[in-house]
Amino acid sequence: MILLSDPKVLNIPVQDCGEPLAEIASVPEIELAPRERDEAGAYGRVRTGVLERLRSASEMLPDGVKFLVIEGHRSSAEQAQRFARYExxxxxxxxxxxxxxxxxxxxxxxxxxxxxxxxxxALDLTLVNADGVELDMGGAVNGHRSGDEKYCPLDAPGLSDQARRNRDVLARTMGGAGFVNYPTEWWHWSYGDRYWALINGADSAIYGPA
Incomplete structure (x- = not known):
């Protein structure tokens, strides 16, 4: 398993394509979890190309199932604070x-x-039904914060059949739209960043810090 701390990730060059951040809420078929925005007011945004791929992924979902996005863009200051807290x-x-x-x-x-x-x-997201009720994914988004690390990996053992099917739906639709999963977190999917480039054998990332 390649972790984000691996030097191979940092060694991937970035040739930023210059796409702006776009509002996830502008796509009505995708739910955005309510929360306080960070100091940049950007948690509900991603690059326009990422949002278009998320829209494409949503079209592959079964009837009555939608994406619920927990978080998109995150400021560098907030990211550094979260990393320091976990350390x-x-x-x-x-x-x-x-x-x-x-x-x-x-x-x-x-x-x-x-x-x-x-x-x-990157997107942290899960699945909900037509009424906005989260589906059984076998563990919560950001389950590591509550000591539930064993169910965080996408292929975690011990999941119920229903949770496994729901994770398979998530993986099939997001992967089908070109996203890659960070395997320690079933909810984390990205496109165009250094990790994505490394996993896909791309020469460079197309998105750097925004």
Whole structure:
């Protein structure tokens, strides 16, 4: 498994295509979870190409199922704070080696210099029914925050048949639209960032920090 802390990710060059951030709420068939915006007011935005691919993915969903986006773009300042907080949590649990801290933290929070969310290239999302009720995915989005790490990987063992089917729907539709999953987090999908470029063998990323 390649983590975002792997030097191979940072070594991918970026040739930003210059696409602006676009409002996810502008696509009526996609739900956006309510929350307070960060200081940049941009959690509900992604690059225009990412939003178009999300729209395409939504068209592949079964009838009566929609995407619920939890978060898109994230500021570099907020990303750095989240990474530092998770390192502190690991440090309190006994992880003291700096390299090990960085590696373990990156399983759930990207180092800011390669963070797909900061590039407007990533989406944290789940599935809901026509009434907006979240489907059984076998674990919550950001389950690592509540100590539920074992169900966070996309291919986590021990899932119910229903949860496995729902994750398969998510993977089939997002993958079909060109997104890649970060395998430690079933809810995290990205397109155009350094991680995406590495997994797909692309020469460079098309999105850098936005």
């Amino acid at each position: 502190d949590r690991l440090r309190r649990s006994g992880v003291l080696d700096p390299a090990d801290l960085r590696r373990q933290a990156s399983a759930f929070v990207s180092p800011v210099e390669v963070a797909p969310h900061c590039a407007g290239a």
